[in-house]
Amino acid sequence: MIANLVQLAAEHAEEQNPLIPPGPELLVGAIAFAIVFFFFWKKLLPNINKVLEERREAIEGGIEKAEAAQTEAQSVLEQYKAQLAEARHEAARLRQEAQEQGAQLIAEMRAEGQRQREEIVAAGHAQLAADRKAAAQSLRQDVGQLATDLAGKLVGESLEDSARQSRTIDRFLDGLDETAAKAEAAR
Amino acid sequence: MSDNGCGFPAPGLHSFLFKPIFTVGGFEFNKVMLLALLTTLVVITFFYAAFGKAKVVPGKLQLAAEAGYDFVRRGIVYETMGKKDGEKYVPLMVSLFFFIWIMNIWSVIPLTQFPVSSIFAYPVVLALIVYLIWVPLTFKTHGFVGGWKNITGYDNSLGPIKWLVSFIEFFSNLLVRPFTHAVRLFANMFAGHLMLVMFTVASWYLLNSWLIPAAGVSFVMTMAMILFELFVQAVQAYVFVLLACSYLQGALAKQH
Numbered sequence: 001m002i003a004n005l006v007q008l009a010a011e012h013a014e015e016q017n018p019l020i021p022p023g024p025e026l027l028v029g030a031i032a033f034a035i036v037f038f039f040f041w042k043k044l045l046p047n048i049n050k051v052l053e054e055r056r057e058a059i060e061g062g063i064e065k066a067e068a069a070q071t072e073a074q075s076v077l078e079q080y081k082a083q084l085a086e087a088r089h090e091a092a093r094l095r096q097e098a099q100e101q102g103a104q105l106i107a108e109m110r111a112e113g114q115r116q117r118e119e120i121v122a123a124g125h126a127q128l129a130a131d132r133k134a135a136a137q138s139l140r141q142d143v144g145q146l147a148t149d150l151a152g153k154l155v156g157e158s159l160e161d162s163a164r165q166s167r168t169i170d171r172f173l174d175g176l177d178e179t180a181a182k183a184e185a186a187r
Numbered sequence: 188m189s190d191n192g193c194g195f196p197a198p199g200l201h202s203f204l205f206k207p208i209f210t211v212g213g214f215e216f217n218k219v220m221l222l223a224l225l226t227t228l229v230v231i232t233f234f235y236a237a238f239g240k241a242k243v244v245p246g247k248l249q250l251a252a253e254a255g256y257d258f259v260r261r262g263i264v265y266e267t268m269g270k271k272d273g274e275k276y277v278p279l280m281v282s283l284f285f286f287i288w289i290m291n292i293w294s295v296i297p298l299t300q301f302p303v304s305s306i307f308a309y310p311v312v313l314a315l316i317v318y319l320i321w322v323p324l325t326f327k328t329h330g331f332v333g334g335w336k337n338i339t340g341y342d343n344s345l346g347p348i349k350w351l352v353s354f355i356e357f358f359s360n361l362l363v364r365p366f367t368h369a370v371r372l373f374a375n376m377f378a379g380h381l382m383l384v385m386f387t388v389a390s391w392y393l394l395n396s397w398l399i400p401a402a403g404v405s406f407v408m409t410m411a412m413i414l415f416e417l418f419v420q421a422v423q424a425y426v427f428v429l430l431a432c433s434y435l436q437g438a439l440a441k442q443h
Binding site for chain 1: 235311
């Protein structure tokens, strides 16, 4: 019966209407598509979406990591620069301090030297004054003695002639000079 | 077969009829059904090989499949419906695109040489699926009255012609739309196949004595048609999915 119908359909091929879809074809088409759809819907697309999401995250994670590393490097650099600047500042401060201390030391030394020099000079002056005083003292005693001696001699010699007198005076003066020279040499 | 006197076996509607390969209880299984099932097999096999064990660092096959997937997802669905609304329909659109494309491609594969979508039933099934999604979606989104307003484009600001506009829109959207959706794909593949058969048969038919140069021309035309068909097959798959997306987008849109 069906074979006859098929035969009939083939014979009347020219009368077929391509716009009237036969039922079995509709069924097969629906099944064929349904299988494809369910496979995509349930298995394949969730699969690939997961992977695509992972990839996106991996890429974004990489970028984030790189950014973090860059930020860290930047902060380390800044820290380092700050430390360097601080160190420079410190060095400058130390140098300044050393200079100040050095100057102060020099000034102190100079002042000390000055003071010692003045002390020595003052001591010298004092010694000189004392010497002079002692000399004047002894001179005064000596002159008195000498004058007495000289007067005695003059009287003893009985003032005969002026020539002797003058010789005596000369001798006296020579002796005086000699005494002075001796005193000078002793100093 | 038709005989117009010269013995040229002109292609026609009979080129789209196939004797059943086998019959199970009145169910005639023919070549086109086999190709439809092969389409399923090819699409699933390819994408299973590519996405079955998808890796973060993709191989060549996965990369190619990802490009195809991304083309439909971003290039069609997100473009028309937006990412938020479209995401839900990505699996449907991806399946539609690759299923239709492979159904079309059988047209130029040696031995099979028949586009499944040139049998009207197959585009009808797919258009019907899309129709059965966007019509309920319209009413679900806008309610009963809002849904009808969305479909008919009813708008008080149009004044008295609103009834005419509504009628035309109703007719165009609800009745003509699914038909044209299916026919667009079907007719393109149908015509393409006719052309291919025509030139192929002519190449053989003209291959005698002084007609040999004509056979050469016909052969070159066959080659050109194959290239052209490859283009049309992809374009029709693209257009079908693009229209499906725009229908869904229209169903979701606030104002039509």
